[in-house]
Each structure stands twice: as C-alpha cells, then as structure tokens.
Amino acid sequence: MKKATLKAFTAAHSWLGLATGMALFIAFYAGALTVFFHELKAWDDYLPGSGVHAQPARADALIEQVLAADPGAARAFHVHLAEPGHHGEQLYWFETQASGNVETHGYELEPDDALRELEPSGTLAGFVYGLHYTAGLPRSW
Numbered sequence: 001m002k003k004a005t006l007k008a009f010t011a012a013h014s015w016l017g018l019a020t021g022m023a024l025f026i027a028f029y030a031g032a033l034t035v036f037f038h039e040l041k042a043w044d045d046y047l048p049g050s051g052v053h054a055q056p057a058r059a060d061a062l063i064e065q066v067l068a069a070d071p072g073a074a075r076a077f078h079v080h081l082a083e084p085g086h087h088g089e090q091l092y093w094f095e096t097q098a099s100g101n102v103e104t105h106g107y108e109l110e111p112d113d114a115l116r117e118l119e120p121s122g123t124l125a126g127f128v129y130g131l132h133y134t135a136g137l138p139r140s141w
Contacts, residue, residue, distance in 0.1 A: 023135040030132035059089045065115045
C-alpha cells in the first residue's frame with residue numbers, strides 16, 4: 001500500500017473514530033440519565049410549595065376521576081402527594097407514541113374537586129430522552 005493511501009486511511013480512521021466515540025458518549029451518558037426519566041420529569045415540573053399536606057382522600061378522588069376520564073392511565077401512573085414544597089396531589093402518566101416521542105398526561109383536582117389537566121411545562125427529561133436515541137441528530141436521519 002502506498003504511503004499516501006495509508007496516510008489517508010489513517011486520517012479517515014481517526015476522524016471517524018472521534019465522531020463515533022462522541023456519538024457513543026452522548027448516547028451512553030443520556031441513556032444513563034434516561035433511566036431516571038420520570039424522576040427528571042417530576043423534578044422539572046416541580047412547583048414551589050404552598051405548604052399543604054397530603055390528603056389521601058383527595059388522592060383517591062383524583063385517581064378515580066382520572067381513570068374515569070382517561071382509562072389509558074390505568075396501565076401505569078404516578079401520584080405525587082401534597083407535602084411542604086409541593087403543590088397539591090397530582091397524577092401523571094406517560095405514553096410513548098409510535099414516533100418515539102413521550103407524551104405526558106398530568107392531572108390535579110381544583111379546590112372544588114373538578115378535574116384539571118396540567119399543561120406540560122418541563123422539557124429537560126424529554127430532551128435527554130431524545131438525545132439518547134438520536135445522539136443530537138435530527139429524527140429524520
């Protein structure tokens with residue numbers, strides 16, 4: 001093999017190795033954080049507290065109303081009880097779409113016990129989740 005060809009292959013191998021190593025680093029690092037997707041989502045949605053304390057009866061009413069309104073939540077949901085530094089009882093469940101995106105459904109009870117759907121506010125957990133699967137490249141790739 002000619003010296004110029006060998007030098008070109010060595011340079012290509014080096015750059016390809018660096019690019020692959022960076023993509024694997026991003027995928028593995030983000031993948032490790034993806035293990036805590038739901039916890040990151042709850043932390044990202046954290047609302048500074050009103051000082052209320054948990055009321056199990058309200059949590060039961062919340063679960064019953066959510067399951068009546070949205071039966072898909074029965075597969076797996078998380079209930080965050082009220083505690084100092086956390087805003088009331090809230091119920092979340094996550095649904096993975098065919099596109100790979102994760103849709104968050106959140107509910108809480110109004111003071112008059114009416115069910116209110118929460119607007120998704122945080123994007124940190126979704127960003128890390130997407131980064132793990134795409135290594136920062138557009139999904140169309």
